[in-house]
Amino acid sequence: MNDLTTILSSAMRLTAPLAFAGAGEQVAERSGTLNISIEAMMLAGAFFGLLGTSIFGNVAVGFVVGAAAGLAVAVIHANFSHRLNANTFVVGLTLNVLLLGLTSFLDETIDMTPHQAGVIRIPVLRSIPVIGEPLFVNRWPMYLLVVVLPLSYWLVQRTRWGLEVRASGEDPQAADVTGIDVNKRRRQSLYYCGLLAGLGGAYLAIAEVGTFNQNMTAGRGFLVNSAVIFGGWTLKGTMGGCFLFGAADALRLALPALGYTITPQLLIMAPYLLAILAMLFFASRNRKPAALAVAFERGIT
Amino acid sequence: MSKLVGLFSGAVSGGRGRRVGLYVVLYALAILAALALSALLVVLATDASPWSVFKAMYDGSLRDGAAFGLSLDEATPLLVVALGTILATRCGIINIGQEGQLIIGATFATWVALEFPGGGFPAIAATMLVAALGGALWAGIAAVLRFTRKVDVVISTLLMNFIAAEVVSFAVNRAYLLRETSVGGQLTVPQSDRIPENTRLPRIGHFPDFNVSTGVFLAIVLTAVIAVVVVRTRWGFRLRMLGMNPMAAASAGVSVAAVGATALILSGAFAGVAGGVMLTGTAFRLQPGFSQSVGYDGLLVALIARGSPIACVPVAFFFGVLRAGGGFLASTGVPRYLVNIVQSLLVLAALFPPVFLGLRERRKQLARARAAARMSDASVDTELVPA
Numbered sequence: 001m002n003d004l005t006t007i008l009s010s011a012m013r014l015t016a017p018l019a020f021a022g023a024g025e026q027v028a029e030r031s032g033t034l035n036i037s038i039e040a041m042m043l044a045g046a047f048f049g050l051l052g053t054s055i056f057g058n059v060a061v062g063f064v065v066g067a068a069a070g071l072a073v074a075v076i077h078a079n080f081s082h083r084l085n086a087n088t089f090v091v092g093l094t095l096n097v098l099l100l101g102l103t104s105f106l107d108e109t110i111d112m113t114p115h116q117a118g119v120i121r122i123p124v125l126r127s128i129p130v131i132g133e134p135l136f137v138n139r140w141p142m143y144l145l146v147v148v149l150p151l152s153y154w155l156v157q158r159t160r161w162g163l164e165v166r167a168s169g170e171d172p173q174a175a176d177v178t179g180i181d182v183n184k185r186r187r188q189s190l191y192y193c194g195l196l197a198g199l200g201g202a203y204l205a206i207a208e209v210g211t212f213n214q215n216m217t218a219g220r221g222f223l224v225n226s227a228v229i230f231g232g233w234t235l236k237g238t239m240g241g242c243f244l245f246g247a248a249d250a251l252r253l254a255l256p257a258l259g260y261t262i263t264p265q266l267l268i269m270a271p272y273l274l275a276i277l278a279m280l281f282f283a284s285r286n287r288k289p290a291a292l293a294v295a296f297e298r299g300i301t
Numbered sequence: 302m303s304k305l306v307g308l309f310s311g312a313v314s315g316g317r318g319r320r321v322g323l324y325v326v327l328y329a330l331a332i333l334a335a336l337a338l339s340a341l342l343v344v345l346a347t348d349a350s351p352w353s354v355f356k357a358m359y360d361g362s363l364r365d366g367a368a369f370g371l372s373l374d375e376a377t378p379l380l381v382v383a384l385g386t387i388l389a390t391r392c393g394i395i396n397i398g399q400e401g402q403l404i405i406g407a408t409f410a411t412w413v414a415l416e417f418p419g420g421g422f423p424a425i426a427a428t429m430l431v432a433a434l435g436g437a438l439w440a441g442i443a444a445v446l447r448f449t450r451k452v453d454v455v456i457s458t459l460l461m462n463f464i465a466a467e468v469v470s471f472a473v474n475r476a477y478l479l480r481e482t483s484v485g486g487q488l489t490v491p492q493s494d495r496i497p498e499n500t501r502l503p504r505i506g507h508f509p510d511f512n513v514s515t516g517v518f519l520a521i522v523l524t525a526v527i528a529v530v531v532v533r534t535r536w537g538f539r540l541r542m543l544g545m546n547p548m549a550a551a552s553a554g555v556s557v558a559a560v561g562a563t564a565l566i567l568s569g570a571f572a573g574v575a576g577g578v579m580l581t582g583t584a585f586r587l588q589p590g591f592s593q594s595v596g597y598d599g600l601l602v603a604l605i606a607r608g609s610p611i612a613c614v615p616v617a618f619f620f621g622v623l624r625a626g627g628g629f630l631a632s633t634g635v636p637r638y639l640v641n642i643v644q645s646l647l648v649l650a651a652l653f654p655p656v657f658l659g660l661r662e663r664r665k666q667l668a669r670a671r672a673a674a675r676m677s678d679a680s681v682d683t684e685l686v687p688a
Contacts, residue, residue: 034455034456036397036459076649080649080652080656083660084653084656084657084660085656085659085660086652086656087604089395089397089600089604090601090604090605090648090652091649091652093597093600093601094601094645094648094649094652095645097594097597097641097644097645098641098642098645098646098649100638100641101638101639101640101641101642101644101645102342102638102641102642104636104638104641105342105346105636105638105639105641105642106346108636108638109346109347109636110346219463222459222463225459226460229456229460263471265467265468265470265471265474266467266471268463268467269463269464269467269468272460272461272463272464273464275456275460276446276452276457276460276461279446279450279452279453279456279457280446280450280452288453288456292453293395293453293455297663
C-alpha cells in the first residue's frame with residue numbers, strides 16, 4: 001500500500017510538466033498546428049525559469065520568466081509559420097535545436113543558484129488513504145493546474161475565440177469565408193501553448209528538481225504530442241494520456257527499486273506505442289482536426 | 302485588355318533584375334544578423350572572441366583538404382536522407398520519421414556487416430541493401446497504417462522515431478542481439494562490436510591531405526538518379542500530380558495508395574541507406590544516439606531545398622560544414638553547443654528571404670487583382686449607364 005502511494009506521488013510529479021504543456025498543445029492542435037517545438041518551449045521555460053528564480057530569489061517570479069520564455073519561442077514559431085507561411089516542421093525542428101543549444105551553452109557559462117518551490121500540505125484531505133498524499137501534498141506550483149485546466153477547457157469550448165480556433169483547425173477555408181482571421185487564431189493559440197509549455201518546463205526545473213540539467217526535458221515535448229494524439233484531441237483525453245505517461249515513467253524509476261526486473265526500453269516506448277494504437281483502434285472516436293498540420297494561405301480573390 | 306497584359310509582362314521582366322538584387326540583399330542581411338547574434342552571445346557569455354570562434358569553425362571545415370573531406374563526410378548522409386525525403390514531399394506526404402528509419406537501417410546494417418562472411422565489395426553491397434530494407438520496413442509500417450487505417454503519416458512517423466530509438470537501445474543491450482562481445486571477461490558497454498575492416502567503405506586519400514569516404518560518390522550518383530526520376534519519368538510525373546492535386550491525379554488514373562506508399566517506403570529506404578553510409582563510412586559501430594540528428598537535419602535539408610534534388614547538394618554541404626566546424630570549437634574553450642545555435646539561426650535566416658518575398662509578391666498580386674476587379678466593375682457600369 002505504501003509502495004502504491006509512493007508510486008502515485010511520483011507519477012503526479014512526473015505528470016505535472018506534461019499536463020501544463022498538454023493543456024496548451026491541445027489548444028494549438030485544435031487550431032491546426034502540429035506543434036513540434038514544445039520541446040524547445042519547455043527547455044526555455046526550464047532554463048529561464050531557474051535563471052529568473054536565481055536572479056530575483058523568488059520562485060513565483062521564476063515561473064513568470066519561464067512562461068515568458070516559452071511565449072518567446074512561440075512568437076518566433078507562430079510568426080514564421082503562420083504569418084510568413086514557412087514550413088512549420090522546419091521552424092519547429094530548428095527551434096528545438098536552437099533552444100537545446102542555447103540553454104546548454106548558457107548553462108555552461110552562467111552560474112545559477114538552485115531553488116525549489118515550497119510544499120503545500122492540505123490538511124485533512126491529505127490523510128485520505130492511498131490518494132491523499134499524491135493529490136494533496138505537493139509543491140505549490142502543481143496547484144496552478146487547478147486554474148489552468150478549467151481555463152483551457154473554457155477557452156476552447158465556451159468562448160467565441162475557442163469556436164474560431166476550432167473552426168480554423170477543422171476547415172480554414174470556410175472559417176476564412178466567415179471572416180475569421182485563420183492565421184491570427186493559429187498564432188494566438190500557439191502563444192497560449194508557449195505560455196503553458198513554459199510553465200511546464202519551469203515546473204520541471206524549479207518545482208521538482210531545483211536545478212537545470214542540459215537537455216533536461218529529454219523528449220517530454222514529444223511525449224506531450226503523443227498525449228494529445230492518445231487523448232483524441234480532447235482536454236480530458238490529453239490529461240489522461242499525460243497521467244498514463246507520467247505513471248509509466250514513475251514505474252520505470254520505481255520498479256527496479258522494489259525488486260522487479262523490467263525492460264526499461266519497453267516502458268519508455270510505451271507512450272508512443274499507445275498513441276499509435278489509440279489512433280489505430282479508436283480512429284472513429286479520436287478524430288483529428290481535419291486541417292491539422294495543413295498550412296493556410298488565402299486565395300487571391 | 303492587351304494593354305493590361307503588356308503591363309503585366311513589363312512588370313515581370315523589368316522586375317526580375319530588381320527582385321534578384323532584393324534576394325541577395327535580404328539573404329546578406331539575414332545571414333549577417335544571424336552571425337551577429339551568435340557573435341554577441343560569444344562576447345556576452347564567454348571569454349573567447351567571436352573572431353576566434355569563426356576561425357575555429359573555418360579551420361575545422363574548409364581550411365585544408367582534410368577538413369574539406371570531413372565536411373563532405375558529414376554532408377553525405379544528410380544528402381541521402383534529403384533525397385529520399387524529396388520523393389515523399391513531392392507527392393504531398395510529410396514523412397518526419399527519417400531519424401527512426403535511419404537508425405533502424407543502421408541496426409540491420411550492423412547485423413549484416415558483423416555476420417557477412419568474407420567482406421569486400423559483396424559484404425558492403427549487402428550491408429547497404431539490408432540498410433535500405435530496414436529503413437523501408439520502418440517507413441512501411443507508417444505506409445500500411447496510412448493506406449489501410451488512414452493514420453496520419455506525420456503523426457505515425459514522428460512517433461515511430463522514439464520507438465526506433467528504444468528498439469536500438471534494446472538491441473545493443475542484449476548479448477544475444479548486438480551488444481559487443483566481451484573479450485577475456487571484460488565489462489561491456491551497450492554498443493555493438495566494431496564492424497570488420499573489410500566491410501567498411503574505402504577511403505580516398507590519406508589523413509594530412511584531402512581524404513574522403515567513397516560514400517560521397519554513392520550520394521552523388523543517387524542525386525543524379527533522383528533528379529532524373531522526378532523530372533523525366535512517368536512515375537516522377539505521377540508523384541508531382543499526386544502532390545499538386547490528389548483528386549485530379551486519382552481521376553486521371555494514378556493509384557494514390559500505390560504511388561504514395563511507394564514514395565513513403567522509398568524515402569524510408571534512403572534514410573536507411575544513410576544509416577548504412579554512416580555505419581560503414583564513419584561510425585563503424587552502433588550505439589544509442591548513433592544518428593546524431595542526421596535524420597532530422599536531412600529532413601531540414603530537403604525542406605529548405607524545397608523539393609529540388611539539385612538544390613539539396615549545396616544545402617547538405619552547408620550543414621556538413623557546420624557539423625564539421627563544430628567539432629573544432631572545443632579548442633577555443635567555447636562550449637560546442639554554440640554550433641547548434643549558429644546552425645539554427647542560419648537556418649531561420651535562410652528561411653526568411655524567400656518566404657518574406659513570397660508574402661510581398663502575394664500582397665502585390667492581391668492588390669493588382671483587386672484593382673483589375675474594380676476596373677472591370679467600372680467599365681460594366683459605364684456600359685450600362687447609356688442603355
